Amino acid sequence: MNFISKMGRPIMVGRGQSAATKRNNQQVFVKWLIGVCLLAFSTAFASSGQPGQADASCNPPSSAALTGQTSSTATISFTPSAGTTLLYYVRQEDSFQSQVFSTGGSSFTFTGLAAGTYKCYLASECDGGTSTSIVVGDIIL
Helix, strand or coil, X not given: CEEECXXXXXXXXXCCCEEEEEECCEEEEEECHHHHHHXXXXXXXXXXXXXXXXXXXXXXXXXXXXXXXXXXXXXXXXXXXXXXXXXXXXECCCCEECXXXXXXXXXXXXXXXXXXXXXXXXXXXXXXXXXXXXXXXXXEC
């Protein structure tokens, strides 16, 4: 797969590898992992039928909000729907995406966060599949 960087240079991305280009004697690493994580998450939040489609019979959590934070943590509270709640975050500055976490409770605390702006995505995992996701956005640490 070939991509063009913001600098207009081709980026060769291989399976399980990172590609690098030189600019001003600095190594600029471009990791394809972000795309893989986004694909994995969209599949994880998809129904058991077709990837990328949510199960219409599975309702997402509701009333999600940031209810606490420190310089390195963020607590999201919500009203769970049926099943388990799945959560992950994306840091806006570098598009870093966390692993998918699950909880049977009505809140979850992300720990070890670096300074930045985050969006948290939540969905319900039901017997028939996974709901659409909801977003708690612009969490600034």
